[in-house]
Amino acid sequence: MFESGRVQCRDKTAGDGAVGQSVTSPQSCSVVGCAGCSVPSANSDWIPTGFFLFVWLQSDYNMARFGNILLWSLMAAVILSVDTRPNMKLNTQSSSGLRSDCVGNLMRLSLDKALAVGNELEVQAVNGTQHIVLTPRSAAQCGYSMESDPWGNTRIYSSLLGCYVDNKGDRIFNVGLRLRIYSSQSGVVSHDVAQTCSYTQWASKAILCDRNYMEVSGFIADAGAKGPAQDVKEGNNLPDASGAAHGIWKLTFYTPEPVAMVPREAEQAGYGLMLTSTRLVVRSPYNTAEATSEEVGGVPMEVIRVSAYYQTPHGLNVVNMAAACPTGGVLFINDVISWHVPRRMTPLVDGSFEVLELHMGINGKRLDRSQMVTRGYTLSTTHQHIVIEIPVGSPDGHFKSHAPDYQYHITYSVEPMLEVLWRTTGTQDDTRYKVLFPITTPLMPQLPHFQENTVPEARVFTVVLGTFLHDVVLKNITFSTGVLTVEEGNARGFTIQEHRYKNGTKGYSLSVPFDSDVVLKKNPELLVTTYFLPLAFGFVILPEETPFAHKVELQASLKDVVLPTTTGTCDQKHFYITVKYGSQGNNFQAMVGYRHLNPEMAEEYKFQENGTHFSLVLPYDAADTAFELMKTDSLRARVDLLLLDHINNWVLADLYLSCTFPFTTTTCYPNGTMTATAVKVQSVAQLVPSRLTLKDQSCKPVFSDDRFALFSFSVDSCGTTRTFFDHYILYENEIGLYYNDKKGLYYNRGVANTSPIDPPYRQTISCYYVVNETQTFAVGSKQRLYEPKADISSGQLMVQIRLAQDSSYQLFYQAEDYPVVKYLRQPLYFEVELIESTDPNLELIVEKCWATLDEDRTSVPSWDIIVDGCENPDDIYLTVFHPVVSDSRVLFPSHIKRFSMNMFTFTKDQAVLKDEIYVHCDAVICDTTSRADGLCRGQCVQPTRQSNARPYEQKGAKRTRRGTNSTRQRQISSGPVELTSG
Structure with missing residues (x-):
């Protein structure tokens, strides 16, 4: 019914008589004592001089096996005594840390921790002129007990019916003790304590339950008095002298079976026996073989029942006694x-x-x-x-x-x-x-509470941790860089303090500057720094030095970032760049042009650094500069510098420095030779200089690299033209690319040729020669053999698809509006348009359209919307084509197709797979002057058409594409369009 409130400490080697203290798990007691020795009775002449009870507080600490649980033990050992200091006689009112008083049928002696802490204590009972060392066994047998708290405060109790008490008629009791305190510094100090107690409140039976023994005493009658004693009339033989040393003949214990013992056997079993002038006393340690465990009213109790036979001048009497202790x-x-x-x-x-x-x-x-x-x-x-x-x-x-x-x-x-x-x-x-x-x-469990008092503007972390009992001491703190003791932390400039409170508890405070190396930092925003201080406070519990730790992580944010700044200048040949560091020093990555600044680049660009700045010097034609504009006598170049946060890739600072440098593009020689330099500028980033030619495309550069092309030719070659003026002749040629090259060699392979949208490369070169002589030439002509004609070639036509906001097709959703949110079966209005074409003979035909879950046009599942230029007949909600008429925006109606469909979603097993769709289309551009069969006949004008629709199909095969000489096909997509439930 009830939880156990006391666990008695027992000496496993000394039998059942060990001194113990009542504790509750997980505490435990361990006793080392006098194994098997016989403790004398009060009348015995055997005195174990030269031995003493050695008592100290021990931490039985085993980290691996017992999980650092402190096991307090009251230890006892018999060792040789060496008295190095004279005795000190103390009275009961001594102020030296010893106090004795009488508490009913007990004498109590209190020792202040100042006497016992860190020392070894021996307790001796004073029996006249003799001093008997109390072992755990003899203490329980003779009515002595001791209790100590973890800090050395000790109380010693002595029963007034104890073995070595001077008993005056069961009314006056003189108790004497000698305490010997052993210290490694001061040797041995002895304290003699004498206390006289008067006690007359004896009852017929008195039961005392102490921490290490049970005591029961009963009143006995003399020859002429009546009492609880009974005459024994049976013909028992009287005991001999050895059996009647106490006036007690024998004892019978009930377990409940009777177990008889003579006094010597009882003493050897750990029992204490005594006859006083008026009482018979039986004292038993806990957990003897004759004791029983019983539950009384739901409370566990230890019970001993005994009948004591004792000798009187008139014969034998018997007293029935019992003790029950919870x-x-x-x-x-x-x-x-x-x-x-x-x-x-x-x-x-x-x-x-x-x-x-x-x-x-x-x-x-x-x-x-x-x-x-x-x-x-x-x-x-x-x-x-x-x-x-x-x-x-x-x-x-x-x-x-x-x-x-x-x-x-x-x-x-x-x-x-x-x-x-x-x-x-x-x-x-x-x-x-x-x-x-x-x-x-x-x-x-007592989870330490921490209170953070950090004020970010003060740039100091402050935390208070507590509360703890007075036996807890802060030993060290683990920071991100390692472990520091309290002394080392204060020496580093931290503030570590202990605070004591009125209720006897304590706490600890810590202050650490933001700028300390133990503080971690990161930047969640460009101008904001978040400071982190992870801590592990290391404590020990005294006096057993049991360790434990408590982790705390402090965090504070402050808008304190000063960004780096950049400046730059130019001279006739170089860029000069200077970077001034911000509050975070050089904690960034520099990019020059499109490359991260590396050691090789730093050496090439004369990198210099002084702790607060760094500088670079770049030639205008360095590999990491860009050419913006070329003129006949100058070249405008630019260098880009970016300072990037290496974690978040934020741009901390940038510099776009553009300067014009002297540059000669054309040189005219007296012998009629011209040299010209072509420069790849940024507007034609895909240009390959080696593929530039003069007007005569057979005239190619005599030298080229990835940025320059050098031409050298005579003025009467390579398609050079001349114009005569009064006193000079102008020779002109042109460096450029020509788009009628069928092999497509003028731009980088693998890069789409976006001509004619991209600007063409044209550079006119000219030389003026002064006329100093005039000659006449005859010029003739002859008729052409054939008329010139145009070659069929390829170009680019652009098609776009847009989602209109309503059926008027006046307003369209822009890129930032996606995903567009629509209700189920709400109409979606699409427009497909051929753009940047002014040819009225072209017509746009929408060949097929389908919807998917993903942006990938080949993904599955998919649903056909338009098939072979017409609506999907297998769809219960048919696609509708809308006519297009000319207006202020639409100049060529044949370049636009419009259709609408209802919003839907993909499902599987009645569950929506995804609440958005993408729409993809294939379009065909037809020449109306040369219509062929099939799609170019017009949008949805195939009366004998059979549907090729594949509703809700897992389209894994590649879509086949029709091709005719009169069509060009384009692929376009739109989305996502997101479904909403309202």
Whole structure:
């Protein structure tokens, strides 16, 4: 019913008597002690001098196997004692960090962490002049327990019925302890503590549940008194001296089967036995073989039942005793610890009873009502349970940090006490029941909170991380460049500070400038810089040095980019370019012309750099310049410089520097020889200079490269003309390309010849010669043998398809309007036009049109719209052709065809494949003066035509193209047109 609230620590080598502390998983205890040794009773003369209990706090830390969970252990070891310093006798009011007091039937000694932290503690019981070292086994057997928090604050409890307590008639109790603190720096320091306690509130039976033992004592009657003891009349033999050392003859434990032991056997099993003047005491460690685990009211409990036979002057008496201690019954609900103890202890109570007293305490000491209210504690009863509720975080407990799986967690520990006095109905027998019950909450995840206080304009990252318990220490921070300790970070110019808060927690702050090398940068926009600071804070938990980390990434954006600037000048032969860096230095890629500036280019162009600028010097005819305009005596050249962001390819700066340089194109020689230089300018980018000729196309360049062509010829050759003037003669020729070359050799192979749209190359060259002599020549003529005629050749005619906004065909969608959105079955108005032709004898015929899902005209699936010049008869929504008449825009109606169709979409299994379509057409241009059969008869005028439509077909085959001497075919597309549902 209840979760386990306590796990008892046991010595696996020393048997069942180890000193332990009550903890909650994942904490654990480990004990190394005196294996198999026999602990003396109070009357024994055996004293283990020269040995002591060695106690320290250990972190059983195994990263690989246990996931960095801190295991606190209370360690005990027997080692040789070497006393290097004199004893120091301290009274109970000592201010040196030791405080002792009496808490009911216990003596409590508190040690401040200043004494124990970092040291080794030995506890000895004072028995007159003897000092007995307490081992874990003997501590549980003799009524001693110890509890330490992780920082060394320690409490030692001694039962007033303990082995080595000077008992004065069960009323006055003198308790003595010697503490020996071992330090590697100061040797050994001893503290003697003596405390006298007066306690008279003994009940008929008293049960004490401490962290490492159960104790039950009962009142015994003397020869003339009546009490719970019973006379034994059977003929049992009296025990010998060895068996009656305590006045106790034997014990019978019930498991429930009876198990009999003589005192020596009981002591060897870890039990403590004692007879005082009025009481018989039995003390048992937890988890002995004779103990049983029972559930009482849903609460797990450990129970021991025993009958003790003891000797009196008048014979043997027997006392029946039982102890029951809870091992669970704790619930954790909404930051409240709820501890349930059975109201009716069935192992201890047979009939009805009356509760006389009910008390709550902390650390063994009772609290009054006002103290409970102040702390928020409640003590209540239900039909089955006594319930104590304690808020998590109350001042009587303590928090502890943990880091399982490197994640920050905390636990809260507190040690409540419950004390109950009840009386069995109809008798005078009463029972005082007292439980000290350490509780630790389960691990509670505690995600550190970070608050970013960065002000971008200040150019400093600032973050506060917290909160943490006081046992957490920041050791280092991992940046993008590596790990820095706190000291190294502050030395680098960062600000790392610890902040302590009033509630005892702490936090850490960090400030890092934007300009630090640990800050990463990128530019999401041209003028904006985004700064990133990835961090991993490395913490350790004291005192066990358990590590964990917390990652944080800070980000801030600032419009702080200063772009580079460019300037340029020219002289008679060179371009001079200077670039001034911006705020990001030379973090860019320079392009000169169409090439990225590389080391070879930098050397050729005399690259110089000084940290804030770089400069280039380019000859006007360098490979990366462009020629814009050539005249007879000059050449205008241009150099383009682009500075590009190498990540986003943004243009950070550009320079287009154009200058005119002296340049001689034609040279006239006295011997009648002319030389001329042709230059490839940017307007004829596809020109191949080697294919230029003079008027006589057999006269080709004597030298050429990719930019120049040099001609040398005499004035009476190569088709040179001459014109006579009064005193000089003008010789003229022309360098150019001629488009009637059937072989198409004048432009680069693989590049479409766009003539006559592209400008032709024509360069006129001339020479003037002064006339100093006149001669007369006879000129004759003869008739031609044949009339000149034109050759059939190829050219280019351009066709376009456009989507009109309505049936008036006055407004059309532009490129930026696509995709055009239409409803299902809304008409689409298309116009196909032959452009840039003024020949009235040409007619445009739309041969076929089809729709596809993609821009690729050969993709599938597809749907025929126009087939063999006519609408697709298999379409339930037929395509409609519209007449075209002359108007202010349409000069030649035969150059235009118009049709409309309804918007549709492709589907498969009733599902829309894609909500947009592309329309493609094949058009034929016909010569109306020489019509042939087939399509050139006119748009859709084939009465015997059979449909070749293939509706919604997977068109994978190539479309065949008709060809006649009187037609030229063009391919055009339009789209996408997107379907909308409204």
